[in-house]
Amino acid sequence: MTGGGTSFHGDSDPYLVPTEHPWRALADRDLTGKRVLTVAGSGDGPVFWNARGVEAVVAVDVSRKACFLTELKRAAYGMLHRQEFACLFFSGLEEVEPADAQIEGSGRDPKACYQKVRSLLTGPARAFFDPLFDGAPEGSTPLTRFLRPTDRIHVALFPPLTSQAAYRAWAAGAARPVSIVCAPVERFLEETAASFHLIYLSNILEYVRRDFLLAEDDGGFRRFLERFWTRVDRALEPAGAVGVYIFQGQDTHAFSHAMEDLAIPLHMGYKAEFIPVTIRPPGLDKAVWRHTLVFLVKPASRKSLGEA
16 A cells, blocks of 8 residues: 555554455465465454464555554464453454353453453554553443444454354464564565565555545556556565455456456466455345455566566
8 A cells, every 4th residue: 555545544543354355265275385475454364374374474554553453463362262352352242242242250351351462562552552441431442443334244254253263273373473564565565575475465456546546647556556566576476476355246347347447467477366255244134245356376487577
């Protein structure tokens, strides 16, 4: 995300829960030993990638609050039981009551849950979260302020809250290290000397495009994309993949337009793999959401752009 954008910037509020569901499409994909660069987002993605046995994870986000939340999520997965985790982040929401119903004592108190993980946070993260919890009413979590009204339905779809087995798997991922970098993705890509087997971009380019369109600068967006994809290509290992999440089914016109608008680098010789993601949100009778996880696979024999 561009640091000066209006959609997301250094002081943007984070997402409390992921609104994308790439894990539904990755159950059978072998990620063992891969180096992954991912958008930090709600802080759950980096833990998920680690749980899949990757070699290393770097989480990047332009929002400092998203970086702080990534710290808190990783600490919470590692230190708290599932019910305490639900209490810390989602206390009071009816969507998580089944996981929370049998908890007594400190597990019912978000402030007590926060104190269990506070020592694992960096100083800047503690300086951000401490006033939120100090000022919160008794028995209530201040973190639900980051839950947008349209995001609430995703709480019930979030794997660690839906089963103990899923929570244990993600908690195992939290035990492994994550490098957190607070910076725009494009700047990180420009400055890093590291290389990755997977670069997961979520849907950040949609927000970048929106900012350029609001500025009535379509040409600027095209120039941005050309530079951006060149940087991605330089940081990606041969036969590596770029992951892009599109909130449309592959058979829709909106999906085709999204692919065209993002100028995804098929001209660089990348091969596209489309993985459907089907979601049936609870509480919406007969509703079905169809999303697509797009993997763009770099040729195995070609050097990165700009290499000698």
